[in-house]
Amino acid sequence: MSSAPQILRLGYPDFWPTILDKHQEFLTKTQKLGPMINELFSQPHSEPLHKVCRHLAKMVANSTCAVLVLGVNGFGNDALKIARSMFEAAVTIGYLRKHPEEFHDYLDFHFVVADKRQRYMEKYSPESLSGVTQEAIASCKDGYKRVVHRYTDKNRKVRGRWSKKSFAAICAELGLQEHYLTFYDLTSHIIHADISGVMAQADPEPGVLDVDIAPSEAHVEMAFSSAHCALVLAIGEYVAIARPEKQALAEQIEKDFVAAWKRTL
Secondary structure: OOOOOOOOOOOOHHHHHHHHHHOHHHHHHHOOHHHHHHHHOOOOOOOHHHHHHHHHHHHHHHHHHHHHHHHHOOOHHHHHHHHHHHHHHHHHHHHHHHOHHHHHHHHHHHHHHHHHHHHHHHHHOHHHHOOOOHHHHHHHHHHHHHHHHHHEOOOOOEOOOOOOOOHHHHHHHOOOHHHHHHHHHHHHHHHHOOHHHHHOOEOOOOOOOOEOOOOOOOOHHHHHHHHHHHHHHHHHHHHHHHOHHHHHHHHHHHHHHHHHHOOOO
């Protein structure tokens, strides 16, 4: 008997041709992205705002591959969840470019999150703090005390987001309200598993009351196009704020997006 480990087969290779044929233009364009993305992110930054925007844009680029893997295997519903996160990151870059004066509110919100997490651990899981140095704990508490007033309203309530504006308001300011009200709203329901999100993942066959499981074409196109759109937005905003000499590269990526989705635009 062979002692070699058995190779686990993941995904649905037999389903790949269905997606490859239907979305050939998009998939062909994404194959060109590797060298362009590597060139774009080849330069580090010293400016904190540029560093953070580079980080966000690189996250979006990396997640594009995850959406592709899920999509070609017919996991459109799950690919949408990643595309939603990509959209949030891209919007954040765009907003910070427009409002660099709010950058420190974005950055320092870490202390609000860390304080909430630390309070939880102290109350419910004190043993998990044993591996954290007292210096680190003190630094977290000092940072929270230093910044918390910027996130506190007149009723002394600390808000749960870094910006005073809602994400909906930010999207509207950037001209992305339609995307927020359609794609983002749908994916929010899917992620939170409310009844609308559950119904969005139902089997389309009449009379079948069950989940539409993979492999399925459901939501694959929306996931692909929305992820591609988020990538274009993230790269365009990052280039504008930190690497203006790469404007031609950003424009080429946008042209490829238009070519891939011209039938739906």
